[in-house]
Amino acid sequence: MIDPASSDAAPLVELRSLDTLWFQVGGTVCNLACTHCFVSCSPTNHTHEFLRLDEIRGYLDEGAALGVREYYFTGGEPFLNPEMEAILEATLRVGPANVLTNGLLLDPGRCRRLRELDDASDYSLDLRVSMDGYEAAANDPIRGEGTFERILQGVRNLVHAGLNPVITVTEVHDDNGTVRGKERFFQLLRELGIAKPRLKILPVFQIGAEVERGGAYASWQRLRSGDAPVDGWDHLQCSTCRMVTDQGVWVCPILVNEPGGKMGEALADTLDPFALDHPACWTCHVYGVSCKT
Amino acid sequence: MSNRPPGDDAGKRQRTSTKLTAHRGLATWGERLVPLGEFRDAAAAAGQELSAAARATAAAAHRQPVDDATPIEGPFGRIVAFGGVYNNHFALEALLAEAAGCRAEAIYCLGDLGGFGPNPEKVRPLLEEGGVLGVQGNYEESLATGREDCNCGYTDPRDNEFADLSYRYTADRCSPETRRWLGSWPLRRRVRVGGQELLLVHGSPRRINEFLFASTSPVPFLDVLFDEQRCDGFLCTHTGLPWHRRLPSGRDAVNVGVIGRPPNDGATDVRYALIEAGADGLEVQLRSLAYDHQALAAEMRAEQLPEEFVETILTGWWTTCLEILPAKERAASRF
Ligand code: SF4
Ligand code: SF4
Numbered sequence A: 001m002i003d004p005a006s007s008d009a010a011p012l013v014e015l016r017s018l019d020t021l022w023f024q025v026g027g028t029v030c031n032l033a034c035t036h037c038f039v040s041c042s043p044t045n046h047t048h049e050f051l052r053l054d055e056i057r058g059y060l061d062e063g064a065a066l067g068v069r070e071y072y073f074t075g076g077e078p079f080l081n082p083e084m085e086a087i088l089e090a091t092l093r094v095g096p097a098n099v100l101t102n103g104l105l106l107d108p109g110r111c112r113r114l115r116e117l118d119d120a121s122d123y124s125l126d127l128r129v130s131m132d133g134y135e136a137a138a139n140d141p142i143r144g145e146g147t148f149e150r151i152l153q154g155v156r157n158l159v160h161a162g163l164n165p166v167i168t169v170t171e172v173h174d175d176n177g178t179v180r181g182k183e184r185f186f187q188l189l190r191e192l193g194i195a196k197p198r199l200k201i202l203p204v205f206q207i208g209a210e211v212e213r214g215g216a217y218a219s220w221q222r223l224r225s226g227d228a229p230v231d232g233w234d235h236l237q238c239s240t241c242r243m244v245t246d247q248g249v250w251v252c253p254i255l256v257n258e259p260g261g262k263m264g265e266a267l268a269d270t271l272d273p274f275a276l277d278h279p280a281c282w283t284c285h286v287y288g289v290s291c292k293t
Numbered sequence B: 001m002s003n004r005p006p007g008d009d010a011g012k013r014q015r016t017s018t019k020l021t022a023h024r025g026l027a028t029w030g031e032r033l034v035p036l037g038e039f040r041d042a043a044a045a046a047g048q049e050l051s052a053a054a055r056a057t058a059a060a061a062h063r064q065p066v067d068d069a070t071p072i073e074g075p076f077g078r079i080v081a082f083g084g085v086y087n088n089h090f091a092l093e094a095l096l097a098e099a100a101g102c103r104a105e106a107i108y109c110l111g112d113l114g115g116f117g118p119n120p121e122k123v124r125p126l127l128e129e130g131g132v133l134g135v136q137g138n139y140e141e142s143l144a145t146g147r148e149d150c151n152c153g154y155t156d157p158r159d160n161e162f163a164d165l166s167y168r169y170t171a172d173r174c175s176p177e178t179r180r181w182l183g184s185w186p187l188r189r190r191v192r193v194g195g196q197e198l199l200l201v202h203g204s205p206r207r208i209n210e211f212l213f214a215s216t217s218p219v220p221f222l223d224v225l226f227d228e229q230r231c232d233g234f235l236c237t238h239t240g241l242p243w244h245r246r247l248p249s250g251r252d253a254v255n256v257g258v259i260g261r262p263p264n265d266g267a268t269d270v271r272y273a274l275i276e277a278g279a280d281g282l283e284v285q286l287r288s289l290a291y292d293h294q295a296l297a298a299e300m301r302a303e304q305l306p307e308e309f310v311e312t313i314l315t316g317w318w319t320t321c322l323e324i325l326p327a328k329e330r331a332a333s334r335f
Helices: A053-066 A084-094 A108-120 A136-143 A147-160 A179-191 A210-214 A279-287 B009-022 B036-045 B052-062 B089-101 B120-129 B138-145 B157-172 B176-183 B219-229 B293-302 B307-315 B327-331
Strands: A020-024 A070-074 A097-101 A125-130 A166-170 A198-202 A241-245 A248-250 A262-264 B026-029 B032-035 B072-076 B078-082 B106-109 B189-193 B196-200 B233-236 B243-246 B252-255 B270-278 B281-289
Touching: A020 A053, A053 A084, A053 A241, A053 B052, A053 B219, A070 A084, A084 A097, A084 A108, A108 A125, A108 A147, A125 A147, A125 B327, A136 A147, A166 A179, A179 A198, B026 B036, B032 B036, B072 B078, B072 B106, B078 B089, B078 B189, B089 B120, B089 B270, B089 B281, B089 B293, B106 B189, B120 B176, B138 B157, B138 B176, B157 B307, B189 B270, B196 B281, B219 B233, B243 B281, B252 B281, B293 B307
Parallel strands: A020 A070, A020 A241, A070 A097, A097 A125, A125 A166, A166 A198, B072 B189, B078 B106, B196 B233, B233 B252
Antiparallel strands: A241 A248, A248 A262, B026 B032, B078 B270, B189 B196, B243 B252, B270 B281
């Protein structure tokens, strides 16, 4: 048992409200194997498998009854899941959807269909495309040879279909998140014909494949009860989210490779507080991370 | 993150290609690779699996209705509600004239008096003369509590820069008396219009700076909010974009918009809400309001407020704080 009174114990975060429900719809299967991937995804990583539409329907119903505000889809690569478009169609009937994709499978036909799904719903469909540098020389060593050009092609196809993605960048390079770095990304997006560029910068989680690339956490990088800010832990996304994978419901999109992050089978099993005893929680706290758009 | 050892590219490529096949039959457990079965067994054993009855109890406890002792005002037949004055005293004057013209029985302001526009001290006398009843916004809360920022909830540094600038402009010109007056406003009100009890809040019924946009406020979410708050509808503002959704349950979610700047639609009018008791429940009108926007622009320039803000007043298109818009609202936007 963790004693919340001890300042050395991991603090507990309450689930304030279940606002954001994540689906690891692509499992840990990805057509890339990025060197910084904190879930260590790859073409052969089946730690978590694809989620099926019928499984997702059950969670959509349960989520709606609990008052979920928005749904996020990630992986691995969501569009490897053969049911992905049907899943989005079902989701957009009950709420807004966000898809985190590497952009490689965004061919013109798919982009057109995504546009149709968007047009048919009152709710927003937000696509987030990941990129790790504003030029191939910075992106490709992380995401793989030739990926920069392929990502750009996916973005162009989205733009052509009238969809405006949020480009998601990690701070894997020092200048990605600086004012100058952001300006370079905005410039690149304008060159692709995006008049209203949208950008989201995320820090790197030092877990998964990233350990080998950038190094693991140091032992001091842990949260203790004494670290609690005056407003409590409400700034952490796990105070308002849960993550569904084919192996059940987990606390957040980050800790899916730690069995300790698994909380239950149904959403109702996971409404209790969670102990922040993983070093990744330190990154969430210190950097104020939210994986949300 | 600069604690990175410089890597050699050839080595990295090598590692990437081994990664493509490294997981055959294995799972990633933290930093280790373990047999798939081992991970899955551990995952299956972790967490709890409640009985159906315990799940129902847990879900009900999670949606526990709030205890709210807010006194109920009214009943009224017709009210006017508006938000986000942003120091736009020209629009506020026009609004008060309209409200008098349509014989509103009560006028409610949902907060965010300051920021963006010029000369904050011109707003308070108008509100007092008009008998306007207020709900605190994040702006008032910040001013009253002496916060260093407006707690607007933006993530983009450029948005925050503009938000900071306008907050400081307002804060520097806001008398201690006005701060105290704003601090005396409640965080929520309950108002009866006809047979319906409405909750009046700034951001959302649960958080003062939560953004409720039409495209990210789905029906099931709103229904749970109404149940939690035990109300038949709510009026909010904060985002600057007005919308109204009548739920299949007959309840109404209304974002009344703001009178401080146009709703990002390429025209110079601003919006407010006229709410009336009708035969079939509420009648909600989100109305356009014209005001002397040229005079406002001139005063903003005289006060050396950012030209980006003046442009919004003159063109009807937002130039800042766009990053918070969800996909649909952003698609309808010029910038
Ligand atoms: S970072 Fe994204 S694209 Fe890269 S391997 Fe991981 S899941 Fe795939
Ligand atoms: S990793 Fe972040 S989101 Fe997940 S439990 Fe820890 S603090 Fe919460």
